[in-house]
Amino acid sequence: xxxxxxxxxxxxxxxxxxxxxxxxxxxxxxxxxxxxxxxxxxxxxxxxxxxxxxxxxxxxxxxxxxxxxxxxxxxxxxxxxxxxxxxxxxxxxxxxxxxxxxxxxxxxxxxxxxxxxxxxxxxxxxxxxxxxxxxxxxxxxxxxxxxxxxxxxxxxxxxxxxxxxxxxxxxxxxxxxxxxxxxxxxxxxxxxxxxxxxxxxxxxxxxxxxxxxxxxxxxxxxxxxxxxxxxxxxxxxxxxxxxxxxxxxxxxxxxxxxxxxxxxxxxxxxxxxxxxxxxxxxxxxxxxxxxxxxxxxxxxxxxxxxxxxxx
Numbered sequence: 001x002x003x004x005x006x007x008x009x010x011x012x013x014x015x016x017x018x019x020x021x022x023x024x025x026x027x028x029x030x031x032x033x034x035x036x037x038x039x040x041x042x043x044x045x046x047x048x049x050x051x052x053x054x055x056x057x058x059x060x061x062x063x064x065x066x067x068x069x070x071x072x073x074x075x076x077x078x079x080x081x082x083x084x085x086x087x088x089x090x091x092x093x094x095x096x097x098x099x100x101x102x103x104x105x106x107x108x109x110x111x112x113x114x115x116x117x118x119x120x121x122x123x124x125x126x127x128x129x130x131x132x133x134x135x136x137x138x139x140x141x142x143x144x145x146x147x148x149x150x151x152x153x154x155x156x157x158x159x160x161x162x163x164x165x166x167x168x169x170x171x172x173x174x175x176x177x178x179x180x181x182x183x184x185x186x187x188x189x190x191x192x193x194x195x196x197x198x199x200x201x202x203x204x205x206x207x208x209x210x211x212x213x214x215x216x217x218x219x220x221x222x223x224x225x226x227x228x229x230x231x232x233x234x235x236x237x238x239x240x241x242x243x244x245x246x247x248x249x250x251x252x253x254x255x256x257x258x259x260x261x262x263x264x265x266x267x268x269x270x271x272x273x274x275x276x277x278x279x280x281x282x283x284x285x286x287x288x289x290x291x292x293x294x295x296x297x298x299x300x301x302x303x304x305x306x307x308x309x310x311x
Contacts, residue, residue: 087147089164231278254293
């Protein structure tokens with residue numbers, strides 16, 4: 001067998017089987033060089049992989065240090081327990097919104113892979129008791145962000161994607177909540193919230209909106225409700241046996257319908273939106289002044305009573 005034949009057999013099988021004498025040392029030497037470079041290449045790949053794993057592990061640890069255990073509000077108040085986002089922070093699919101009091105997320109962990117970010121936690125609802133919110137876990141929630149993660153990414157480069165998914169602490173909610181929440185968020189107590197609502201009404205004051213307190217007794221006859229469908233319980237509030245009262249303000253129009261409904265003292269857990277929806281369907285015998293139908297301001301309290309907790 002020639003030297004060339006021996007080398008060809010080595011190249012295909014990886015083992016020296018030749019019987020020739022001429023050039024045998026050269027072929028064996030080449031065989032061991034091939035093995036050496038193969039091992040060296042494997043070691044370099046392992047070192048590079050370990051380096052990338054260490055960087056990814058460090059990045060994941062940094063993000064968990066910043067976000068783990070925090071309760072953050074989902075921007076745009078998306079519903080569902082499995083949300084997908086693209087690399088620009090835009091939600092994917094046909095996702096509906098939920099009341100913002102049901103849109104908090106308590107983050108349990110953040111997982112970083114080469115294909116994106118996984119945020120795992122619990123959806124959290126807010127129940128307002130004595131004016132202060134208490135949080136209730138509503139169920140597991142997974143958020144996946146599809147985006148390539150490289151060794152160059154850091155906590156600072158990924159933080160903007162979190163800002164697109166979650167509201168920041170102290171960020172103004174007023175531009176994105178329904179109008180019924182505006183007066184509540186404009187004020188800090190019952191007095192300032194009432195003043196905020198009055199300011200909103202003054203922008204829509206044609207025809208005038210009257211208050212019984214501004215006239216002598218008997219000058220204005222208040223409206224009387226003649227059809228009052230009950231509000232529905234949200235699934236989240238019912239499952240936690242949430243009870244309480246939502247206080248609202250509204251205008252009863254001269255045609256007996258309700259408008260300008262505002263939440264003055266919330267109950268939370270999505271029940272205030274249910275109260276607004278119910279009142280918007282109420283029918284009234286309108287208030288009158290000197291026998292003529294007029295628009296009148298009215299405050300109303302809707303009390304939610306759920307079935308008793310099972311023993």
